[in-house]
Amino acid sequence: MRTPLVAGNWKMHKTPSEARVWFNEFLDELGPMPEGAEAAILPSFPLLPVAAEELAGSGVFFGAQDVSAHDWGAYTGEVSAYQVADLGAKYAIVGHSERRKYWKEASSLVAEKAKRALEAGLVPIVCVGEELEVRERGEAIPFVVDQLKASLEGVRPERPEGLVVAYEPVWAIGTGKTATAGDAEAMAEAIRSVLAELFGPEFAEEVRVLYGGSIKPENFAEILAGPNVDGGLVGGASLKVDSFLSLVKTALNR
């Protein structure tokens, strides 16, 4: 049984004090986290200690938006997966399309980051997704299949719960355009076939595959209806308590 996951990627938004207010309001409105879905917030690095403090004991998880491909050492400006894990984080996004685009991160680097996350005891959320012209050429599935294989090269999670894959079509991020529920499901199914090839069918059956890109309370239920879609990686709609809460409730009612 795959527990649906709603993960809020706050990107470079909010100060530590704004984060504290958000966590307090969210937990007040949520009450005890019900079973049946998982919620996680992925804020920028300086907000992680606040997340650790405020979310402690709440049943809501947190994680980082990136980690270094190195474990430790003289790498100014980098953040080690071990530093993130020591705070009590559960997740680390690796290979987000914004990192691939603006920092030219290659899938080989993404695979190294995923390995460091696993070694530190974090669950990597490995992101993949095609640009609009790739989809318009009808090549979205083969492109994402290749990108995923390269991003998981040498990555060996011990348990299926120890890996999450997020399909985020680049053209749907922050644009208000969402993939159709059918396209999201078709891609999630293709992703699960890659996971079956790499790790075996039983393992693949238990790995969570998320969709991301302009998820909102109005479109989430339809996207989640796909049998291979196990939740969402949410940008804009995770910044407001009410909309994130509504997404978590949708996942609970799945």
Ligand code: 13P
């Ligand atoms: P939006 O939900 O703002 O489109 O962002 C999606 C995303 O990039 C999450 O990682």
